[in-house]
Amino acid sequence: MLRVVTFLVVFFAFTLFTLASPLPENGAIAESFEKRVTHTGKGTWYYPGLGNCGYTDSSSDDVVAIAKSRYGSGGNCNQWIAITNTANGKTVYGKTRDSCPSCADGDLDLSPAVFSQIADLDTGVISISWNFMSKSWSP
Numbered sequence: 001m002l003r004v005v006t007f008l009v010v011f012f013a014f015t016l017f018t019l020a021s022p023l024p025e026n027g028a029i030a031e032s033f034e035k036r037v038t039h040t041g042k043g044t045w046y047y048p049g050l051g052n053c054g055y056t057d058s059s060s061d062d063v064v065a066i067a068k069s070r071y072g073s074g075g076n077c078n079q080w081i082a083i084t085n086t087a088n089g090k091t092v093y094g095k096t097r098d099s100c101p102s103c104a105d106g107d108l109d110l111s112p113a114v115f116s117q118i119a120d121l122d123t124g125v126i127s128i129s130w131n132f133m134s135k136s137w138s139p
Helices: 002-019 026-036
Strands: 039-045 063-067 080-085 091-100 108-110 126-132
Touching (some): 063 080, 080 108, 091 108
Parallel strands (some): 063 091
Antiparallel strands (some): 063 108
16 A cells, blocks of 8 residues: 555645646747748848848848848747758858848848858859748857
Protein backbone atom coordinates (compact mmCIF):
# COMPACT_ATOMS: atom_id res chain seq x y z
CA MET A 1 0.00 0.00 0.00
CA LEU A 2 2.87 2.37 0.78
CA ARG A 3 4.28 1.79 -2.72
CA VAL A 4 0.98 2.76 -4.34
CA VAL A 5 0.74 5.95 -2.27
CA THR A 6 4.37 6.85 -3.04
CA PHE A 7 3.80 6.22 -6.74
CA LEU A 8 0.68 8.41 -6.77
CA VAL A 9 2.42 11.26 -4.93
CA VAL A 10 5.39 11.19 -7.33
CA PHE A 11 3.11 10.88 -10.36
CA PHE A 12 0.93 13.86 -9.39
CA ALA A 13 3.93 15.98 -8.41
CA PHE A 14 5.51 15.31 -11.81
CA THR A 15 2.22 16.12 -13.54
CA LEU A 16 1.90 19.43 -11.69
CA PHE A 17 5.47 20.46 -12.61
CA THR A 18 4.81 19.58 -16.23
CA LEU A 19 1.60 21.60 -16.36
CA ALA A 20 3.30 24.55 -14.67
CA SER A 21 5.97 24.81 -17.40
CA PRO A 22 5.91 28.20 -19.14
CA LEU A 23 4.51 28.33 -22.66
CA PRO A 24 6.04 30.48 -25.40
CA GLU A 25 4.54 33.93 -25.80
CA ASN A 26 2.24 34.49 -28.76
CA GLY A 27 4.84 36.84 -30.27
CA ALA A 28 7.44 34.07 -30.29
CA ILE A 29 5.02 31.78 -32.09
CA ALA A 30 4.18 34.49 -34.64
CA GLU A 31 7.88 35.19 -35.25
CA SER A 32 8.60 31.54 -35.94
CA PHE A 33 5.66 31.33 -38.36
CA GLU A 34 6.73 34.53 -40.10
CA LYS A 35 10.23 33.14 -40.67
CA ARG A 36 8.82 30.01 -42.29
CA VAL A 37 7.11 31.92 -45.12
CA THR A 38 9.43 31.67 -48.11
CA HIS A 39 8.97 34.11 -50.96
CA THR A 40 10.35 33.73 -54.47
CA GLY A 41 11.13 36.28 -57.12
CA LYS A 42 13.89 38.17 -58.88
CA GLY A 43 16.88 39.76 -57.22
CA THR A 44 18.44 42.85 -58.75
CA TRP A 45 20.90 45.40 -57.40
CA TYR A 46 20.78 49.16 -57.00
CA TYR A 47 22.79 52.03 -55.56
CA PRO A 48 21.28 52.87 -52.15
CA GLY A 49 20.90 56.39 -50.86
CA LEU A 50 18.21 57.93 -48.71
CA GLY A 51 15.67 55.12 -48.38
CA ASN A 52 12.00 55.20 -47.44
CA CYS A 53 12.88 54.00 -43.94
CA GLY A 54 14.65 57.33 -43.38
CA TYR A 55 18.27 56.16 -43.43
CA THR A 56 21.04 57.08 -45.84
CA ASP A 57 22.90 53.93 -46.88
CA SER A 58 25.81 53.28 -49.21
CA SER A 59 26.73 50.53 -51.66
CA SER A 60 28.86 48.86 -48.99
CA ASP A 61 25.93 48.48 -46.56
CA ASP A 62 23.99 45.21 -46.35
CA VAL A 63 20.62 46.71 -47.25
CA VAL A 64 17.60 45.62 -49.26
CA ALA A 65 14.62 47.33 -50.88
CA ILE A 66 11.37 45.36 -50.85
CA ALA A 67 8.44 45.69 -53.26
CA LYS A 68 6.34 48.80 -52.67
CA SER A 69 3.27 46.56 -52.27
CA ARG A 70 5.00 44.69 -49.41
CA TYR A 71 6.61 47.81 -47.89
CA GLY A 72 3.22 49.35 -47.03
CA SER A 73 3.76 51.85 -44.22
CA GLY A 74 7.27 50.62 -43.39
CA GLY A 75 6.45 47.96 -40.81
CA ASN A 76 9.43 45.88 -41.98
CA CYS A 77 12.01 48.68 -41.77
CA ASN A 78 15.27 47.42 -40.20
CA GLN A 79 14.11 43.80 -40.34
CA TRP A 80 16.70 41.34 -41.61
CA ILE A 81 15.97 39.13 -44.61
CA ALA A 82 17.68 35.85 -45.54
CA ILE A 83 18.15 35.79 -49.33
CA THR A 84 19.20 32.70 -51.29
CA ASN A 85 20.35 32.62 -54.90
CA THR A 86 18.40 29.60 -56.15
CA ALA A 87 20.94 28.92 -58.93
CA ASN A 88 23.95 28.38 -56.64
CA GLY A 89 22.43 27.98 -53.15
CA LYS A 90 24.41 30.87 -51.63
CA THR A 91 22.64 32.75 -48.85
CA VAL A 92 23.18 36.29 -47.57
CA TYR A 93 21.42 38.58 -45.10
CA GLY A 94 20.27 42.12 -45.81
CA LYS A 95 18.41 44.69 -43.75
CA THR A 96 15.17 46.19 -45.09
CA ARG A 97 15.78 49.92 -45.56
CA ASP A 98 13.83 50.97 -48.66
CA SER A 99 10.98 50.18 -51.02
CA CYS A 100 11.31 49.22 -54.67
CA PRO A 101 8.58 50.77 -56.84
CA SER A 102 9.41 48.62 -59.90
CA CYS A 103 9.63 45.29 -58.01
CA ALA A 104 6.91 42.67 -58.19
CA ASP A 105 5.65 41.38 -54.82
CA GLY A 106 8.34 38.67 -54.42
CA ASP A 107 11.25 40.66 -55.88
CA LEU A 108 14.05 42.35 -53.94
CA ASP A 109 16.47 45.10 -54.90
CA LEU A 110 19.82 44.44 -53.19
CA SER A 111 22.72 46.73 -52.46
CA PRO A 112 25.95 45.82 -54.31
CA ALA A 113 27.36 44.58 -50.97
CA VAL A 114 24.51 42.07 -50.63
CA PHE A 115 24.19 41.08 -54.30
CA SER A 116 27.93 40.46 -54.75
CA GLN A 117 27.91 37.87 -51.94
CA ILE A 118 25.56 35.59 -53.89
CA ALA A 119 26.29 36.50 -57.55
CA ASP A 120 28.52 38.66 -59.75
CA LEU A 121 27.18 42.17 -60.26
CA ASP A 122 27.53 41.60 -64.02
CA THR A 123 24.76 38.99 -63.75
CA GLY A 124 22.28 41.78 -63.02
CA VAL A 125 19.19 39.65 -62.33
CA ILE A 126 19.00 36.38 -60.39
CA SER A 127 16.26 34.05 -59.16
CA ILE A 128 15.95 34.20 -55.38
CA SER A 129 14.03 32.78 -52.47
CA TRP A 130 13.86 34.77 -49.27
CA ASN A 131 12.24 35.13 -45.88
CA PHE A 132 12.02 37.70 -43.13
CA MET A 133 13.98 36.86 -39.99
CA SER A 134 12.33 37.49 -36.62
CA LYS A 135 12.26 41.17 -35.71
CA SER A 136 14.77 40.69 -32.89
CA TRP A 137 17.24 38.69 -35.06
CA SER A 138 20.59 40.15 -36.11
CA PRO A 139 23.59 38.47 -37.77
